[in-house]
Amino acid sequence: MKKFIFIAAAAAAVLAGCAKNEVTPNYGMMDAVSFGAYNPRTITKGGVTDDMNLKALAEHGFGVFATYSGTNDFETAGATDDFMFNQQVTSADEGSTWTYSPLKYWPNPTNGQTADDQKVSFYAYAPYADDAAIADATYGITGFSIDGTTKHNMLSYTFSKDKPNVDLMWGYKKKNVDNTDPANPVVTYDINNNLTRTINNVKFIFQHLLSKLGGSQEGNPGTPNPYDDDTYKANGLVVKASPVSDPTAEYGNVTLGDFGGNKGTKITISKIVIGSAPVTDAISGQPVKDIDGNPISYASADQTGKLDLYTGEFKLDGAAQNIQFSQTITNKVDDPATPEDESTNSDSEIADCLKEPASFASFADLPKGVVKKAINVYKDESNPIILVPGTKPVVDITVTYFVRTYDEKLPAGYSEVPQTVFGRIKFAEIKKNTKYNIVMILGLNNVAFEAEVEDWTVGTNTVYKDLNGDGDYDDPGETSTVTDTEIGLPDNL
Secondary structure, three states: OOOOOOOOOOOOOOOOOOOOOOOOHHHHHOOOOEEEEEEEOOOOOOOOOOOOOOHHHHHHHHEEEEEEEEEEHHHHHHHOOEEEEEEEOOOOOOOOOEOOOOOOOOOOOOOOOHHEEEEEEEEEEOOOOOOOHHHHHHOEEEEEEEOOOOOOEEEEEOOOOOOOOOOEEEEEOOEEEOOOOOOOOOOEEEOOOOOOOOOOOOOOEEEEEOEEOOOOOOOOOOOOOOOHOOOOOOEEEEEEEEEOOOOOOOOOOOOOOOOOOOOOEEEEEEEEEEEEEEOOOOOOEEEOOOOOOOOOOOOOOEEEEEEOOOOOEEEEEOOOOOOEEEEEEEEEOOOOOOOOOOOOOOEEEEOOOOOOOOOOOOHHHHHOOOOOOEEEEEEOOOOOHHHHHHOOOOOEEEHHHHHHHHOOOOOOEEEEEEEEEEEEEEOOOOOOEEEEEEEEEEEEOOOEEEEEOOOOOOOEEEEEOOOOOOOOOOOOOOOOOOOEEOOOOOOOO
C-alpha cells in the first residue's frame, strides 16, 4: 500500500521573503481564539498528500495543544491541555483564513479579575496526526504525553529503519538572533505561552526538526516550461548541463553545443535511483566507509525520540543510527492494476520536460531535456528522503539517460547514446532543520554531483573519486576537496 505524504509549512510569523496569508480579525467575535498562517519559503513533506504547497497544509492542517492556567504562568501550572487537545487547524481557501471546531473563546473577567490577568498557552506541531492514525502508527508521529518532570507537552516520534519516514515540525512565535558575537550568534525563540485575551491571531512559524535529502523545497516541481519562466527556482534534486569554456579547465577550451534546441543536443532522463550505500561495495568487495573512514552500518531496529513542544528540542532515546532507503524516479507512473510490479511502478515521476518519452516521431518531438539552466528532477515529490540528525550517511546515485545530437546526415536525423552513470557522496554529520540538495551536472565527459544545503542552514560534504577506475572509492589519495563527484560521459557532448 502506498504511503501518502504531505507538506507541513504553516507559519504565522514571517520568515525572510515570506508571502503573507493572515486572517483578518472579526470584530463581531472579539473573544474567539483565531489562528493565522503564512506561506513561508521553507516547505517540506510529512504526512498525508502528494502536493508540496500551502494547499496541502490548509487541507490537512496542523495540531495545537492549549492550557488555561488562570492567573498563573504556564511555567508554574504546567500542561493540562484543558483548553485544546490535538486540535486540528485547517483552511478552506488555501491559507487566507484558518478555522477549527469547536470554536474556543478567550477567558472573560470573573471574580473581580480582568481578562488580561487570565492566561492561555498554545503549542503546535505539524503535520497534523489524528487519533486514529496515531493509534495505528508504528513510525512517524506515534503519540502525545505530558512529561512528569517538566510538565511540558511531548510528542513521540519513531524513525523507521526501512520505510519512508515523514517530516516533523515545531511551531513557535518568533525567532530572535543576537549577533553581538558574529562568529557565535545566539538564537532564541518566543513561543505562544501565557497569552491573554486579544483580537489578534495566535501565530506560528514551523521549524523543521529533522533533515531532508534532495526533493523540492520551493522550486515549482512539475512546472511545464521552466526554461522561460523567470520566477522558476530549481532546488532539491536538480539537473543541469555545464559547458566547459575555460582554457585552464580540465577538458580544455571547449564550448559545448546548443542544449535543448531542435538542431542541438538533447539529454533526456529515463531513471534515477537514490539510495543508501551498501555495507560492502559490490565492485571492490571492500567495506564502504563514511566520511570519517569508519565502515558504515545501519539501524537494526526503529529509533524513537520525543519532541518537547515547549522548547522545540527533539531528542532521540538512543544514539543516532543510519537508516536504509532507496528511491526510484522514472518516466513511468504507478499502475493500479499491478501495485507490486516494480517494472511499471516508481516512487516518483521525472518532470515532463526532462523525461525520456515512451515514444517519439522525430528529434523535434523530444522534450528539451537537460539544459544549462537548473531544472527540478521531480514532476512531483511523493516520497521525500528524511535523514536522522547526527548520522553520517553515504549515498549512491545512479542516473540512466539518453544523449541525442541532431545530425541530418544520419539515417535517423540524430545520433543516440544511452548512458548509465554512478556517483557516491559522503556527508558530514547531518544537522537538524537542514535540507541537503543534490545537483547533477552533465558536462563534457563528466557528470558531477554536488551536495549542498539551501534555505534552512548551510552544510558541507566531502566527495570521493574513483580516480584509478578500480571501483574502490576509498583508495588513498582519492579524497577530493571539491564538491563535485565527476563521472564519465561520452565525447559527443
